[in-house]
Amino acid sequence: MMRLASALLLALCATFGAAAVQVTDDANNVVTLDQPAKRVISLLPHATELLFDIGAGPALVGVDEYSNYPAAAQDIPRVGDYFALNLEVILALQPDLIIAWPNGNSAAQLERLAAFNIPVYLSDPQNVGMIVENLRDLGRLTDQSDRAEQVAMGFEDAMKDLQRRFSDREPVRVFYQVWHDPIFTISGDNFIGELITYCGGVNVFADAPVLAPQVGRESVLAANPEVILGGGSDGTGLDIWRTVTDLSAVRQGHLYTLNTGHLSRPTLGLVTGGEALCTTIDRARAQ
Known part of the structure; x- marks a missing residue:
């Protein structure tokens, strides 16, 4: 038994x-x-x-x-x-x-x-x-x-730490360019848009109704960002703005190319990508 x-x-x-x-x-x-x-x-x-x-x-x-x-x-x-x-x-x-x-x-x-x-x-x-x-x-x-x-x-703790360190700093108006021809950006509902907020940035297209909206050149000019961020290894995507001196970001020299390898996917790589994003926005803020 x-x-x-x-x-x-x-x-x-x-x-x-x-x-x-x-x-x-x-x-x-x-x-x-x-x-x-x-x-x-x-x-x-x-x-x-x-x-x-x-x-x-x-x-x-x-x-x-x-x-x-x-x-x-x-x-x-x-x-x-x-x-x-x-x-x-x-x-x-x-x-x-x-x-x-x-x-x-x-x-x-x-x-x-x-x-x-x-x-x-x-x-x-x-x-x-x-x-x-x-x-x-x-x-x-x-x-x-x-x-x-x-x-x-x-991962959650690392994101909270990033937010704690940067989110309360002086706001900086940011345009994040996903692609340049045609021009695509991200809304505030995208994880990159969320990271921009963690960094104390203000995404100029945060209120867009879709996650990755296509925007016109005139819309970017009207938003007048203080920082323009773009992906790619050589920064050529940002060339469309370098002579547009009506933009605050261009006048102040705040066009930055990011390595999007850690920003393009919703993975743990966002810890590294978020750190680079916040550091770049902070560099513009300090200048």
């Missing part, structure tokens, strides 16, 4: 150890797994990074073409890009979870995947709070909750 009771107890513990997991994704869909995922496909680079950050990299069996970081991600089989997914390869990899992008991956192809009863978690974090929640959700989904919680708290 004692052996039977012990066996039943062990079986019970095993059952609870593989308990169902349930989270709500960024599209407000409830994602339920019978047990934590062991075979995961990531269809977007930021999710691939976050999975490695929480220790779930070994569970990745497939990634999209643009998942290039960390280096270990480059050795994982490719399953397509934002425009087209190789469904045959995806099915052959037998994933028990797919991480996808609601505004990037093909809705039709995601529906086809759903028809095969493969759980899909839609990830689209647009601010620091959502990145923290993504880390925790991915931790639950891959049985890495403890590590994910440590990473999430560390």
